[in-house]
Amino acid sequence: MTTDQLPAAAAIAALRGELRSILDSPGAVQQAELVDAIGELETLGRVVTAAQAELTARLDASLTREQEEAGARPEEIGRGVGHVVALARRESPHRGRRHLSLARIVPTELPHTWAAWKSGHIDEWGATVVARETACLPREHRAAVDEAVAGDADALAQLSPRQLMARLRSETEARDPGACVARRRKAESERHVTLRPAPDCMTWLTALLPVKDGVAAWAALTRTADTARAEGDPRTHGQVMADALVASVLAGPHERPSTPVSLGVVMTDAALFGGADDEAHLEDLGPIPAELAREIVCGAATAEEELSIRRLYASPTTGELVSMDARTRTFRGNLAKFVKLRDRTCRTPWCDAPVRHVDHVTGWQSSRSTSARGGQGLCEACNYAKTAHRWRARAAPDGSVTTTLPTGHQHTTRPPPIAMVRRRIVPVLQMDYVIAG
Incomplete structure (x- = not known):
């Protein structure tokens, strides 16, 4: 009996046993071969998660078809499928439903991402990021972003998670800025604080905040920690930040930070003054839409906050900041x-x-x-x-x-481009705005 005639689970178990036997075999291996083997195993792991998604989609189709044939009401179709997936993967029902949603969307609406996932160029998280960042778009725009970002699988594989999100946001903003703004407004309205248990009688206190507030809070805590460490405080940088956060919260609410906080926005002159959609950059966070950067700068200019501008220049061919x-x-x-x-x-x-x-x-x-x-x-x-x-x-x-x-x-x-490539040297503005104490 050949492998393709075996039941899927038995074939996968046989492959797992073969891999385990290879790992258990003794013998000296060159360092370069070890690195190559680690890389191949990483690729294999990514292909495995794509195979799980494919089998999840097949399971979903089979169970929903069975429910339809049994006369289930429309609102009941698909009920319980996520739980079945969760039990198979030994995960919570919430994660099982998330895996199911990804298996339904990526193969049908994001074909280039699906091809890159199946070939091992990206992992499950990468596919999740593409699906999440394009969720606000109509189907035709979603397909266009998928082709622009994932059409070249080799280039896609070189992107870090943060670079991938920045590229997706840039492509999404260019095709449907209104949908992106609406999505951001909705996200800002959902700001909240959560508390989860952590090991060793600790807790994770997490705040979901608008970008300006979150970066300002981080900058204030970082400045406090830097000052304390410079003055000889024996606590670690993280310990000082955590203690300062607790002290400031327990001291009561404040309209502004107790000490000035300096933040920086980098964007092209065309994005600030001309309404262009060149992506901006917020220090300590990363890329942000031009529309949000203009909103931050305008807000700083009208809220009695100190605002300074420094001119930088980017290459006309690569968009990178030129050297000094x-x-x-x-x-x-x-x-x-x-x-x-x-x-x-x-x-x-x-x-x-x-x-x-x-x-x-x-x-x-x-x-x-x-x-x-x-x-x-x-x-x-x-x-x-x-x-x-x-x-x-x-x-x-x-x-x-x-x-x-x-x-x-x-x-x-290479350094990431800071500006869109044009035919001339691109003026780039770095704006430091200080939230006064």
Whole structure:
């Protein structure tokens, strides 16, 4: 009996047993082969989740057809299917219904995303993000965004989760800005705070807030922690932020923060003054729609908040912020701020962590110069990782950075574009607005 004649569950169990036997077999394996095997297993895991979605769709069709033939009322059709899926996956009914919804939508309404998922270019979460971010669009616009974002599966695979969401929001905003604004207004009306139990008698206190309020609160807590640590406070950065949050909440409600909070918006001049839809960038958060950026800037200008504007310039061919030079050895002041604005998040592929360290790509001892092109923004963990044995990094004239791992594998990254590509140097405005205390 061949594999395709076996029942699906038996065939999958046989494959699992074969894989387990390979993993249990002893023998020395080269480092590069281990990395390649880990990558193939990751791809296999993604294909497995796509297979689960396909089988879930088939189960849904079979059970709903059986309910229809049994004479169930229209409102009862499909009832209980999510629970069956949840039990099969050993998950809660809520997650089972979410898996079911994804299996119904992606294969039928997002064909390019479905193809990328089946081929292992994206995982289940990536498919979920595409489905979620396009949910507000009519079906024809949804199909257009699907083709624009997922039509090139290889390019899609290079996007981190944050980059994927930014690309989806940009494409969605371009096709139906009214639907995006309506969706955002609805989301703002659903702001709330939740409390969930955590291990070791701890809790997760979570607030869903409009973007300006959330980033302002984060900036205020970060500033408090930075000040405390600089003054010798023995608590960790996170501990200070948590304690400051509790203290401010228990002290009672305030209309404004007790200390000024500086936030930054980066957008093109055309987006601010000309009504263009060029995507903007909010520090400590990431990309936001141009319409929301204009609303934030206008609100700051009319609410007695201090507003300052600094001009930057982007490349006319790539949309990246152009470089700037400094004579100092360390990255500080405007140069460090420029690199953070240019890179937005950690330059390590798929990391998406906030930039905590601005450092030389190859080390000051090798380059003997400090410039924006020779620097990169990294999270703390990635900046320490690049100093490990046999890690090498090289900056290219085009602004890219190629990192070579100890196993010989290479990854190349570029700064994300800050502006739409045009035929001229693009003026980009960085606006720092201060919420007064």
